[in-house]
Amino acid sequence: MQWFRNFLPDTNVSLSDRGLAYGDGLFETLSVLHGDLVNLAIHQTRLKRGCNRLNFAVEDHLWQKIWSFVGQKAQEYPDSGLKIILTRGSGGRGYLPPDTSNFEFILGVFEKPNYAALHQVGVSLTTSPIDASINRSLAGLKHLNRLENVMAKSCLPASYYEAVLVDANGFIIECIQSNLFWFYKGRLRTAALMTSGVQGSLRSRILADFDGCIDIGRYALEDLMLADEIFVCNAMSQIMPVVRFDDKTFPIGPMTKQLMEKINPI
CATH class of the missing domain: 3.20.10.10 (D-amino Acid Aminotransferase, subunit A, domain 2)
Known part of the structure; x- marks a missing residue:
């Protein structure tokens, strides 16, 4: 499995990341077929709905960057599986989240099982x-x-x-x-x-x-x-x-x- 963190190849996550400490985040698993992201709009809608529920104030420019990067990887790995993880990042005190979140975007690319x-x-x-x-x-x-x-x-x-x-x-x-x-x-x-x-x-x-x-x-x-x-x-x-x-x-x-x-x- 190949990992990208904040749009760069990386396997390191901060020990203070709230996703690690509290599960303070969301994920999506997408299938790529011949370079196309299967049911992309449904995944996008669910991820945004989850962000709204968790009060993740993700700005439009970050969404655009995320989906552009995901689409790029779908072209590079045209018959793969992609796992998106979005956490609130580090900060806050205990369970109390920070006033301003420093989101962590993680993308994993993996070989799809044959069913x-x-x-x-x-x-x-x-x-x-x-x-x-x-x-x-x-x-x-x-x-x-x-x-x-x-x-x-x-x-x-x-x-x-x-x-x-x-x-x-x-x-x-x-x-x-x-x-x-x-x-x-x-x-x-x-x-x-x-x-x-x-x-x-x-x-x-x-x-x-x-x-x-x-x-x-x-x-x-x-x-x-x-x-x-x-x-x-x-x-x-x-x-x-x-x-x-x-x-x-x-x-x-x-x-x-x-x-x-x-x-x-x-």
Whole structure:
């Protein structure tokens, strides 16, 4: 993985950086396909929304410089993955942030995994013993505080691709590093993310582009077991069909295949 810090090749971060100390920052993971940044506008919107929520007063000239640099690296590494990290930088006293932030922009370039084989055969899910945290203030954001995902990933059995996280009330939120969708009687369903979870870029794309009926709500694991088809998605794996959830098997059905043909890059 190659790293850039504040637009220069660099692997050094200040020990006083608030992103390191408090997770005071945001990140985005983008897929580059033939030099194009996939779903760029969705990533830009989410990152700006996160900055507004965290009171990151990023000026327009810095945004322009960031996206110009990201676009340049996409051309240099035309079939890669890019990870953007934006922290508040150093300063402040304890949790209290400084009056004026000195933002740290970090960009990582990495080789994308090849998911083509898994797209053909599907993957398996289980239920994670780790709960998704409930926090309305941070819900939807891709912030740097990801300890529950780290804990869930560390206890994921090797035979499973992903695990479903529920909140303390037993409602489905998402998977460890993917959003979760399923079809039930022809309707597309996914969890509402008003109190937990990450509003993934591909989740936003699917909700905008799907031309059928969509139900966004609070669902229990029992509802997922009634599904006709299941898939998970994120920016890297795209739409990934699920063929097993614990002991129950599911087909890679026609509606999932149709969405994959429409959204997954060739």
